[in-house]
Amino acid sequence: MPTASKRKTATKKKASPRKRASTPRCGLCGKTKNLTKTQCCDQWICANADKYVLFSYARNSCYRNHDRYTMCSYHFHEKHEGDWRECEKCRNGFDTELYVHFSTNEYNFVKLENPPAFEPTRCKGCGCVIDLGHDGYTMTGDDYLCTSCYKISF
Numbered sequence: 136m137p138t139a140s141k142r143k144t145a146t147k148k149k150a151s152p153r154k155r156a157s158t159p160r161c162g163l164c165g166k167t168k169n170l171t172k173t174q175c176c177d178q179w180i181c182a183n184a185d186k187y188v189l190f191s192y193a194r195n196s197c198y199r200n201h202d203r204y205t206m207c208s209y210h211f212h213e214k215h216e217g218d219w220r221e222c223e224k225c226r227n228g229f230d231t232e233l234y235v236h237f238s239t240n241e242y243n244f245v246k247l248e249n250p251p252a253f254e255p256t257r258c259k260g261c262g263c264v265i266d267l268g269h270d271g272y273t274m275t276g277d278d279y280l281c282t283s284c285y286k287i288s289f
């Protein structure tokens with residue numbers, strides 16, 4: 136990425152600068168209803184958590200997504216110091232691949248600019264590459280199994 140050493144303010148690269156007027160919008164999807172503010176980074180976000188059905192795996196609430204799938208929120212809940220993007224505890228608390236996923240996925244308002252490189256995670260069973268952020272997988276001890284392999288083993 137070409138933006139190596141520039142420090143940007145959090146709001147600088149919003150998608151639609153025209154509409155930054157008075158109506159607050161969800162910083163992730165742009166909706167203007169049921170907004171609340173994130174505790175971790177004080178951004179407007181929609182809170183349709185009431186529609187969430189337990190165990191449905193529906194990722195339909197921006198608030199919930201930000202709360203559950205970002206380093207920003209993790210860093211806040213763990214009460215770490217400073218900025219999550221510079222936090223060693225966060226960095227060391229996860230597999231690098233997951234750390235990168237939680238720092239750069241679509242639930243972040245501000246993504247990590249220079250995510251560290253990582254070795255792809257491979258399935259212990261068949262050796263295929265597992266995308267920890269998007270593919271299904273299961274863990275047995277320190278080993279990962281892809282969905283096809285763990286279906287076989289049960």
Ligand SMILES: [Zn+2]
Binds near residue numbers: 198
């Ligand atoms: Zn939203």
Ligand SMILES: [Zn+2]
Binds near residue numbers: 174177
């Ligand atoms: Zn946040």
Ligand SMILES: [Zn+2]
Binds near residue numbers: 209211225
């Ligand atoms: Zn942290």
Ligand SMILES: [Zn+2]
Binds near residue numbers: 258259263280282283
């Ligand atoms: Zn496999």
